[in-house]
Amino acid sequence: MAHGYDAGRLDLPFVGVATFGKYPLCLDWDRLDADVAILGAPFDLGTQWRSGARSGPRAIREASTLFAFGHAGAYDHEDDVVYLPAGQARIVDVGDADMIHTDTLQSHANIEAAVRKILKRGALPVTLGGDHSVNIPCIAAFSDEEPIHLIQFDAHLDFVDERHGVRYGHGNPMRRAAERAYVTGLTQLGIRNVSSTAREGYEDARAMGSDILSVRQIRKLGVDAVLERIPAGKRYYLTIDIDGFDPSIAPGTGTPSHGGFTYYEVLELLDGITRRGTVVGVDLVEVAREYDPAGVTSILAAQVLLNLIGRVLHNRA
Amino acid sequence: MAHGYDAGRLDLPFVGVATFGKYPLCLDWDRLDADVAILGAPFDLGTQWRSGARSGPRAIREASTLFAFGHAGAYDHEDDVVYLPAGQARIVDVGDADMIHTDTLQSHANIEAAVRKILKRGALPVTLGGDHSVNIPCIAAFSDEEPIHLIQFDAHLDFVDERHGVRYGHGNPMRRAAERAYVTGLTQLGIRNVSSTAREGYEDARAMGSDILSVRQIRKLGVDAVLERIPAGKRYYLTIDIDGFDPSIAPGTGTPSHGGFTYYEVLELLDGITRRGTVVGVDLVEVAREYDPAGVTSILAAQVLLNLIGRVLHNRA
């Protein structure tokens, strides 16, 4: 019996407590034993427009159960591959980092501690934001790891240094990452139109080793040429701001920017990245349920993550 | 250290996987060891107007975390009581009964099996619907128990016998209950205006031992007089259709009916019931997230249930 519907439960997508992908819940992090650990980081004190990104982790978990058909894995007929084969994908949901309202630094510290714990336990950390500032502690947690190359999908450059004392908001993470010695480079994909980063920010980014490409530039180059620009064989940390996608499929976010990616544009890039090097960390940020009345944004986030994780595990094996 | 915020996590309401009240998840039902077991029954094939009640269990779980301030229990200054004191309320979330799409009888059978298991393990079953037809298997599960008196909060009598072969829809549960030998009587509270039950249904209900009171009649009688009409010292099964409440606070349901209960009207009756006899089973049904854009309906459901459970445990002790 291949996948056991008969012996067990049917477990339809809408049934049961919503852990990520209906994978087991592991709240005792000292006992974490898995290939992939899903961590929630429901922090939105770093937003400059609409708040709400704290709802992201629960929204994505809920949506992810749609793809938890589970028993037979996820068959993709175009690739002719069964991703996430039942019984082989060792994925757990480790719940959320502890958030401290009013306190950015302590909340970030708690996220960093959680990611460090996951890394220590040997699992791939996949962090569900929260606003993009949660990337700052996620990257900070890699300080004892081998160097990483950062690949960002986003509408915005997020390269502001400091304004009015703010250094840890959702406009700052790529700057903070670029400052770290163990971040050897950045590839920033989807950047377009106006944002909080001024001209100087772009100049600084390029000076600090960033490769910046807009959606239109990527479409002109094609997937392969874009992949070629990413240093091969590296350890990649992927940070996916849902607003890198077009507002038509990702309305549920704080700062939508028109002219974004379609689903398969990103999936094909992600697929290529999993083949080009090693994915050592992932965050997906800025999903806000408040602006997602039809749920398509959290469904997008879940669909991207489960497909990405499936490809990471498949190509790693 | 009274309640341990210092030693542990702050665990704000919006943080973490949404189990009911943030109580532990117990998916291995053979190891269930608790005073109260929360079971989801996300079934909505029995609805006659808007579907969506399958979203109830997840919606209520999510809302219930608002009330999971937890560490210090739930202090009610009007009663001067700390309900659900931390460390003493042994409550678990047992996940959902298995649902079989297209198949009413099998889905109901799975709910019945789950409630039977909870009863066997000595816990109080609290079932989250799902439409009101899930009450049918909940009551069926008591066939080996001591007799029960059924107390219903609802806008509708739900006393239809059979039409076009339908005997297990959400218009039938009270009829099905009244037919059982171990249901010694019914108190039906909040019944008002027109519904699917015709005049004959009311006549049958009264003939089969039901006491039917509208919201206006209850307001005229007062809480004490209503409680007096309920047989004292019995084992009570409570079935709470969220549409018993006024649509102003419970819009998120399939068949809203204007002129319903306010929150404290029901809470005061529930409080009295927990003092008048023994609550041996509870279901709360017909919450549908699709029609609850501000979330007030699922918050109401969670607020009612946590206050009810707190009083059941407090008054039992």
Next chain:
Amino acid sequence: MAHGYDAGRLDLPFVGVATFGKYPLCLDWDRLDADVAILGAPFDLGTQWRSGARSGPRAIREASTLFAFGHAGAYDHEDDVVYLPAGQARIVDVGDADMIHTDTLQSHANIEAAVRKILKRGALPVTLGGDHSVNIPCIAAFSDEEPIHLIQFDAHLDFVDERHGVRYGHGNPMRRAAERAYVTGLTQLGIRNVSSTAREGYEDARAMGSDILSVRQIRKLGVDAVLERIPAGKRYYLTIDIDGFDPSIAPGTGTPSHGGFTYYEVLELLDGITRRGTVVGVDLVEVAREYDPAGVTSILAAQVLLNLIGRVLHNRA
């Protein structure tokens, strides 16, 4: 066989094209033969705040099907009466008056012509707005009828004479009605707080024979005392602005005003009115689906209308 579920269809509320109460559609007005004719008047060019009332007729029709359990009539256990007994209530939906965008006077003229036709065919006209200005042509259509007394349920006095040339907007209808010789008086119920009518408007209204009562004043007086203030034995035209109800149950309207009526407060007054004289015309206005995400406002409108029509027919017989 009392009401024929067996022989025919089950016809659940959500099934079928949404005519009002699932009553027959009669688009050939020359063949109209009924006791009650439901007419849509989807006009909202008269609004001063949020538009959208043109969606009212379709929204109310849709909601009314919830109450179309039909085969057995509408049994009210508090009154112990079956209202709208199947086969006896001769009600038809005559569709909508023709609307001419940009053109208030022509749209109103078309409403007036439709109501005149209904009156000529001997049916009770029940008009679904549309904004409150549709009351102007409805009243105009009674110019050849016996005198009428106008009873209004509303938050606002709607007694503005003219501003910037506007005489036919939704702030003017009661003034326009009071000017007509065949309107012998007005009872204005629910009027509260600030609105577009200035102090002079109130003075004019009282001078022109209006009795103005707020919700709080009505609560203090009680239903019977309020009914006593309405001239007995008259022909009543009822105009029900949904914003007379509290925004908690009627959010779906252009200009909500807090502190309004509950459902039974209005139903009890309506019930008394149907006993105190003859209802010769009804309109229910200002339902706007755009602000009614849970549908409770259109459900309220339908519930009020079907209960009112049931009582009109029951008490007339």
Next chain:
Amino acid sequence: MAHGYDAGRLDLPFVGVATFGKYPLCLDWDRLDADVAILGAPFDLGTQWRSGARSGPRAIREASTLFAFGHAGAYDHEDDVVYLPAGQARIVDVGDADMIHTDTLQSHANIEAAVRKILKRGALPVTLGGDHSVNIPCIAAFSDEEPIHLIQFDAHLDFVDERHGVRYGHGNPMRRAAERAYVTGLTQLGIRNVSSTAREGYEDARAMGSDILSVRQIRKLGVDAVLERIPAGKRYYLTIDIDGFDPSIAPGTGTPSHGGFTYYEVLELLDGITRRGTVVGVDLVEVAREYDPAGVTSILAAQVLLNLIGRVLHNRA
């Protein structure tokens, strides 16, 4: 006078009872006399994720009135054709098949009976779902007809055989169709990413004569090459699952899947199909108003259907 605005009513889209395309209502099916019959099948007991598809028929009818400018037919300047010329398109709305809550088989039987009746009366059946399981009785109704080739637009293969006894849910219809002798082949268009059908289902489908193409594969092939793969000159039954479209334009459905069709991709395929053979039946399924806050999904469904019907009639003539 070409199209008679002057003599009659303006009949703006928002005016009047919402029958499909404002075409006449024919509830006496024995008198059905038309080229095209629109049937509602508001069934959603077959869904595995979000319910709500029972709202589809009314939502599509309402949206279709936007395209009922009517008097002059539907002029498409790109084709330079007036589709659905007034007075020539003999289309009727026959209301809904009778639904029996809790009972899948009886509801399906009623749908089958209705489609059989339409076929018997010589009209083209166009069925508005409801979830995709309503395709099962639609196809069953063709058992006495000449063989058909089935063309599906969908994100999901819907080729599950049986699980936990379920054979008539919304994951099963293409399997059920493929089993029938008079279904000579299947063309399955838009199939992508993970769904409830496992790898074996795809293998079975291909073995049973199905041609499966993803959206990306179709884009690479082009419209003409795709049309070439469909057997020419056949009798085609078209089943259009709205989730074949991209969630950006079809959020209002139970199980959205990113990476779907745009509007014109489908319209151009549909146009080609109406020229390549004879369309003998159509269903459009899985529209759920609950997840369609801006109404774009039901507008899409109506726009697709009216354009399809126009082309069927135009190319047939």
Next chain:
Amino acid sequence: MAHGYDAGRLDLPFVGVATFGKYPLCLDWDRLDADVAILGAPFDLGTQWRSGARSGPRAIREASTLFAFGHAGAYDHEDDVVYLPAGQARIVDVGDADMIHTDTLQSHANIEAAVRKILKRGALPVTLGGDHSVNIPCIAAFSDEEPIHLIQFDAHLDFVDERHGVRYGHGNPMRRAAERAYVTGLTQLGIRNVSSTAREGYEDARAMGSDILSVRQIRKLGVDAVLERIPAGKRYYLTIDIDGFDPSIAPGTGTPSHGGFTYYEVLELLDGITRRGTVVGVDLVEVAREYDPAGVTSILAAQVLLNLIGRVLHNRA
């Protein structure tokens, strides 16, 4: 000409840029010259459940224009008073305090500076939150003023001292206020059911001079008796948490709590307070547009504030 519609513009509520009540905008605070100054404080980093309160100021401004019929003032027929007579009510909108994302203390400091400026210019500060933590800087700004008595309308006691270092969140403001020497007492109205404040918080509050009353207790006492408990002739600072109102009329807030105030219950208390002493400061907090799909919550906030300001000015004169 009393109010000049003829000479000027009609200025319907939906017309024009949304300043509070359509009163003039004064962004140069050094030139502030008014009786009342409306200040936005769009801060929501202090929330423990749903964020979104940063949208409050704009939402309330937008809603307030509904009540800007303006030219003739606001006539209340129950009081027979024209409040806010045109040309006499010197009210200005001073825009918002500057917010610094990620930074609670600096954002609070900016609010405090703004309120100090308003006080220095001799105007009554009316602050639009933002979450309830914005009350902390509002009260801080009174350090150089005569003592004040604080009157709170709220579901929650907000009397938490400190947890995990948090002292300036939305659960702390009443504690922070009670600690100040110039706050001579607190009256806390509407407090009910469970919240983040534990039993010790209530004990501390009473020990520090607070009078705590639930909604039910207030209903039993009556308006006059409640007013009697407030020290007479004092300088009152009013802090109105919109969640003091019932969720039925105030769904648009972060932490709704069932069983709250109706509109007139609060208005009558506010009216009495304006007669019993001097209102020297006001804040209205926790309105969140994200959960207010029909806009009734922001309409409530605007209606309460304009009625309150009208009574403050009327009774002061």
Next chain:
Amino acid sequence: MAHGYDAGRLDLPFVGVATFGKYPLCLDWDRLDADVAILGAPFDLGTQWRSGARSGPRAIREASTLFAFGHAGAYDHEDDVVYLPAGQARIVDVGDADMIHTDTLQSHANIEAAVRKILKRGALPVTLGGDHSVNIPCIAAFSDEEPIHLIQFDAHLDFVDERHGVRYGHGNPMRRAAERAYVTGLTQLGIRNVSSTAREGYEDARAMGSDILSVRQIRKLGVDAVLERIPAGKRYYLTIDIDGFDPSIAPGTGTPSHGGFTYYEVLELLDGITRRGTVVGVDLVEVAREYDPAGVTSILAAQVLLNLIGRVLHNRA
């Protein structure tokens, strides 16, 4: 100091009263002194389907503040240009034209007077609709100006002459414009599928000098070829109906039509237009907040307008 965050306020997008782009408010039109004047025209009496477009001006203003990062201007890294450099772009918000409910002609006259005033003061008028009929008075206001060429982005031709007396509705503006002597030609872009304009309308349009292109035709031609068809060096008036865009990014409009433009397709055409001649007037119409739950439509409108204005000013300089 280049852009002065340090000296002044941070002024995050969500902070402050929502004028367009946070530019200054100028309500004294006799003192208007600017390069660009933003005028609201909240008129929706001309709509034939869903109303609501009166909410457009406020919705667009609110959304435009997202792009008011301001201090450093709007840097577009693809163009390597800082548009709208701080201190150089002289833009003001002049509030709204006065609307007269029920009265189309007077409301239009007020819009015309406002645009005339703007033209007289030497500023570029940018009008925010309102429905597309507001284009009629906008064009009328150019009667004393040099001739203009009209460029329209729209799904619909809007070329109806007259029906039932209606000449100034939202289906008529392009016909009205074409009739004017000083309109030397029309370019109509994006026109597709069925609309209220019948075949004769298209024939008339072409006869009166219109160039009509569908979205698909434009895609085939490419941006440059389309620009070539527009007479060079002319004075262009741009009228942008938001429904020219695809419903996926512009759901918030009265009459969505599938198959529309993406964001960059329009931006590239607009960019080319600002280089090909002189833009002398702009309107953007048909945004309706009621159907825009995630706000993406008003964000699109604001993003298009600010990018357009930036390019007009940049290329003019």
